[in-house]
Amino acid sequence: MPSSRHRSVAPSAARLTESLRDIGYDFPSAVADLIDNSVMAGAECIDVVIRFDGANTTVLICDDGLGMSANGLVEALRFGSRRTYDSSDLGRYGLGLKTASLSQCRSLTVVSRRVSGGTTSARELNLDTIIEWDDWLITAPSKDRVREAEALLGENSGTVVVWRNLDRVLPERSPEGGWARRRIETLAKKTADHLAMVFHRFLEGAAERRLTITVNGEKLAPWNPFAPEEEHTQRLGLQSFEVTLGETVGQVRLDRYILPAKERFSTAARFEELSGPLKWNRQQGLYIYRGDRLVQWGGWAGIRGIDEHLKLARAALDFDTELDDLFQINVAKMRVSVPGQIKQLLERPINDLCIAANQVYRDHSGRGRRDDQLSGSLGGGQLPGTTGLALRSAALQAGEYEALKRIASRLETVAPDVWRALGFAAS
Numbered sequence: 155m156p157s158s159r160h161r162s163v164a165p166s167a168a169r170l171t172e173s174l175r176d177i178g179y180d181f182p183s184a185v186a187d188l189i190d191n192s193v194m195a196g197a198e199c200i201d202v203v204i205r206f207d208g209a210n211t212t213v214l215i216c217d218d219g220l221g222m223s224a225n226g227l228v229e230a231l232r233f234g235s236r237r238t239y240d241s242s243d244l245g246r247y248g249l250g251l252k253t254a255s256l257s258q259c260r261s262l263t264v265v266s267r268r269v270s271g272g273t274t275s276a277r278e279l280n281l282d283t284i285i286e287w288d289d290w291l292i293t294a295p296s297k298d299r300v301r302e303a304e305a306l307l308g309e310n311s312g313t314v315v316v317w318r319n320l321d322r323v324l325p326e327r328s329p330e331g332g333w334a335r336r337r338i339e340t341l342a343k344k345t346a347d348h349l350a351m352v353f354h355r356f357l358e359g360a361a362e363r364r365l366t367i368t369v370n371g372e373k374l375a376p377w378n379p380f381a382p383e384e385e386h387t388q389r390l391g392l393q394s395f396e397v398t399l400g401e402t403v404g405q406v407r408l409d410r411y412i413l414p415a416k417e418r419f420s421t422a423a424r425f426e427e428l429s430g431p432l433k434w435n436r437q438q439g440l441y442i443y444r445g446d447r448l449v450q451w452g453g454w455a456g457i458r459g460i461d462e463h464l465k466l467a468r469a470a471l472d473f474d475t476e477l478d479d480l481f482q483i484n485v486a487k488m489r490v491s492v493p494g495q496i497k498q499l500l501e502r503p504i505n506d507l508c509i510a511a512n513q514v515y516r517d518h519s520g521r522g523r524r525d526d527q528l529s530g531s532l533g534g535g536q537l538p539g540t541t542g543l544a545l546r547s548a549a550l551q552a553g554e555y556e557a558l559k560r561i562a563s564r565l566e567t568v569a570p571d572v573w574r575a576l577g578f579a580a581s
């Protein structure tokens with residue numbers, strides 16, 4: 155119990171709520187954070203509707219999950235909702251629903267039903283009301299304001315989140331104009347691409363639960379960064395590491411892939427698709443998953459730099475939510491920081507991946523082929539250009555990569571022509 159010596163200095167609701175708007179979300183990641191909530195509520199089907207209507211543009215995210223009771227809904231709208239989390243929970247801070255929504259809009263309405271065919275509860279959290287009263291107030295919206303959300307829900311249990319007054323998305327002047335319309339259309343496309351990537355395991359049915367997500371009525375196809383269905387994708391084998399954080403022991407898993415070079419993809423269209431939102435070069439590197447949900451991608455998380463020659467190298471890094479503190483997941487679930495001890499563990503397997511990916515790249519780029527022809531002719535012209543890669547891949551798979559490196563180094567001294575002809579000069 156606080157004594158008379160203590161004094162409460164509650165934060166200003168107006169000031170704090172305004173500053174929480176800039177916590178680091180962009181539009182697609184804000185939608186994704188709401189979908190995390192739907193996943194945790196057991197939803198199987200999630201519909202995202204992004205509808206342009208000038209100043210009345212709305213975004214609705216509807217799920218068929220467990221829904222919330224009237225009291226549950228009020229608690230859900232508290233900044234820092236009070237609840238406990240189990241180990242596979244995608245939620246963590248009790249903030250996402252509010253911070254993700256208000257990062258894009260000024261009015262958030264949540265309509266929810268717990269039992270199919272039962273009554274719905276609805277509450278609105280409006281930034282202007284909070285600012286006017288400098289208090290964390292929520293209100294019961296009128297029937298009119300929830301009609302569309304209720305229609306989306308039908309008779310199902312589930313939850314609909316509605317964003318209105320999208321001041322962070324629409325221009326203040328002429329929100330009705332062509333520029334605003336194009337912006338909304340672009341955001342809808344970006345959101346679809348983002349969701350297809352970050353929830354790809356759920357869309358594929360590879361996660362604990364299979365999800366269907368639609369954006370403006372279109373069903374999303376998963377975007378799997380590793381193109382496992384391509385015949386020439388190489389998988390270097392799954393590695394698991396145990397990591398200790400105080401009392402907690404967690405698992406980190408690394409799964410390395412080399413994607414095929416352009417001409418070895420089944421079709422040119424698939425190659426373009428696999429390029430990803432950031433395009434080939436910037437999509438190389440680690441794809442970090444937390445509870446099967448992708449939270450960070452593009453680049454090597456500080457282990458090495460982006461390099462054109464490594465653009466075919468991608469690897470999945472999975473960590474358990476027990477290790478959240480170690481990975482310092484941020485509120486927007488958009489960024490983690492790979493701790494030093496894990497970087498050390500990953501350095502060698504990633505280095506091996508990069509050597510092999512570099513070889514595939516060189517074997518299929520103009521310059522790489524010329525180099526190989528040259529070394530082939532020095533060795534008698536009998537060896538295919540993929541000799542170096544084949545040797546390295548075989549050594550990696552046999553767990554003898556270090557031995558091959560020692561042999562290559564010796565060979566370079568005793569028979570440099572043979573060393574070159576075998577393609578070792580390329581690494």
Ligand SMILES: Nc1ncnc2c1ncn2[C@@H]1O[C@H](COP(=O)(O)OP(=O)(O)OP(=O)(O)O)[C@@H](O)[C@H]1O
Pocket residue numbers: 187191192195217219220221222229230231235237244245246247248249250251252312313
């Ligand atoms: N779509 C939904 N269906 C059912 N319950 C929901 C839904 N969205 C939110 N909730 C409830 O509201 C609570 C608050 O959600 P919010 O996103 O703010 O925080 P969180 O998910 O607990 O943590 P985080 O800040 O990491 O997202 C959730 O814990 C959940 O109990």
Ligand SMILES: [Mg+2]
Pocket residue numbers: 187190191244245246249250251
């Ligand atoms: Mg959440």
